[in-house]
Amino acid sequence: MFFKARRAAMAGLSRETVGDAQVALVDLQDAGQAGLVALKAWEGVAGIPVICLFDRKNRRELIQAGALGKFEALDRSEPVAVLLTRIRALTGNDICKALPPGLSRQTTEAYRKSNAFLESLTLSAIEGADIEVNLMSESAAEMLTALSLDGLSVWLNAVHTHHSGTYCHSLMVAGLAGMFARHLGWPEEACLEMIAGGLVHDIGKTRIPLAILDKPGKLTEKEREIINRHPDIGRVILKPRHELSVAIKKMAVQHHEYLDGSGYPDGLTGERISQDVRLMTICDIFAALTERRAYKDGAPPRVAVSIMKQMGPKLDQDMLSQFARMVLEDRFCAVKRSAKSAR
Structure with missing residues (x-):
């Protein structure tokens, strides 16, 4: 989720498998002899930096890391943030490079700060650290200002450039939720909380295998069952996080609940x-419908709204009617839908 990445077998390294990669991350856990031989010949394959992950307490891996002295070695027990910082230094990665040209300073900074919060949120879920609520609040405020100045379509066109389908989806839902709350005339504090809730709502997906989240094809029934666990996983992650409001926690756990009781994970109904x-549920469904996936095109906004209206008692239809008025404006319909996947 932090960088655009792909997997490659160590034993099958070649210029073709390396491609345009800027850095290689090699895990020495259970490394086979063929892979190690290929790794030693790495410089003949591609002149990019290599970081080897090893376990300092594992004598075999320690010896292997020592034998690969020309490469960087990093103990696998180090915090993930250490590895990310090193990769970023080697790649000079700037998440804003892919943004549309001519984007305003306000929307660019809102995108940068929101992405920084999503990265910190993912690290928090991985390492059990406190969620950076100050960064969350700053991100929400920046996003609301950008939405107010530049409009929702500009924000959505910007977030669709993100390499991670999951991050793109969270940024899209946050923007939709903040703008919709403002459209309904909710107070600014409530609009900001909806944006924060949108950023946090899929935190449970940080513990879903990326092979499923980023699968370039339709999910199997078993894979869909795993994906559907993310609200419960979010509940486990967020329960001890007293720094977050109850409202934001509920958005993460309940955004797949339906008014008629047919949703999950708890089958809640009505009031x-x-x-x-x-x-949040309306914004989440609309985002999922309008985003393109590897195996299907995204629905145009008008079609997406029609599908949601057909869901009848599952959704708050009065609220959906208000949402339709907002998203079916001509300037919103000009949004360029993403080619990324978000499930």
Whole structure:
């Protein structure tokens, strides 16, 4: 989720498999002899930096890392943030490079800060650290200002450039939720909380295998079952996080609940589902419908709204009617839908 990446077998390294990669990350866990031989010949394959992950307590891996002295070695027990910092230094990665030309300073900074928060959120979920609520609040404020100045379509066209389908989806839902809350005339504090909730709502996906999240094809029934666990996983992650509001936690756990009780994970009905969660559910479904996936085109906004209206008692139809008024404006319909996947 942090960088555009692909997997390659060590034993099958070639200029073709390396391609345009800027850095290689090699895990020495259970490394076979063929892979190690190929790794030693790396400089003849591609002149890019190599970081080898090893376990300092594992004598075999320690010896292997020592034998590969010309490459960087990093103990696997180090915090993930250490590895990310090193990769970023080697690649000079700037998430804003792919943004559309001519984007305003406000939207660019909102995108940068929101992405920084999503990265910190992922690290928090991985390492059990506190969520950076100050960064979350700053990101929400920057995004709301950008939405107010430049409009929703500009924001969505920007976030669709992200390499991670999961991050793109979270940024899209956050923008939709903030703008919709403002469209409904909710107070600014409530708009900011909806944006924060959109950024956090899929935190459970940080523990879903990327092979499933980024699968370039339709999910199997078993894979869909795994994906559907993410609200419960989010509940486990967020339960001890007292730094987050109850409302934001509910958005993460309940955004797949339906008013008629047919949703998950708890089968909630009617008044047990708050207005915040109802709004988040509408934005989440609309984002999923309009994003393109590897195996299907994204639906145009008008078609997506029609599909949602056909869901009848599952959704708050009065709220959906208000949402339709917002997203079916001509300037919104000019949004360039993403080729990324978000499930």
